[in-house]
Amino acid sequence: AQKITQTQPGMFVQEKEAVTLDCTYDTSDPSYGLFWYKQPSSGEMIFLIYQGSYDQQNATEGRYSLNFQKARKSANLVISASQLGDSAMYFCAMRVRGNNDMRFGAGTRLTVKP
């Protein structure tokens, strides 16, 4: 079975500081992809970053980086230099090769304080 776990329902961070949002996953398939999406209050899901299970290096996209620890089955999102506009729900998701659906975690609500 595939499962995504986000254990932090809510997180607070001071503006300009870095924050790590946790994500662990469970799958027995060696080929999978991990995604992070941002969902602001407007409701739209915004793709942030992708990590493939065979990728040797951690993915980075601007201020977003993914701390991929394959042996621990974790894929934490690191946001550097937080901005007020980063306040949103963040979802970790996984897609296993050959599966049509993407499994999402329950999400973490990030609040950036001025």
Added chain:
Amino acid sequence: GAGVSQSPSNKVTEKGKDVELRCDPISGHTALYWYRQSLGQGLEFLIYFQGNSAPDKSGLPSDRFSAERTGGSVSTLTIQRTQQEDSAVYLCASSFSSGTTHNEQFFGPGTRLTVL
């Protein structure tokens, strides 16, 4: 348009009525997904279309839910005899062929369904 569009943005209906939700994917995207997001929850997969292949309906919660995709483009999700527990945001997403794990899905703004 440039992105995935969904209509209506909000739908309020009475228990027992049927509703239709529409999704217009990004032009050229062959894969289309429907998800349901209940209040404060993550996304729940409902159904998947890929080109002209038979859809993957494994996520549909009951036989009251059905979906079709006409001409490989626009999709309609139909909920018959709505129940209060159907109240949620219904999100549609599209992507290029889903042959790999790296298929970024582009989401629409969702339809907020409220069943009274």
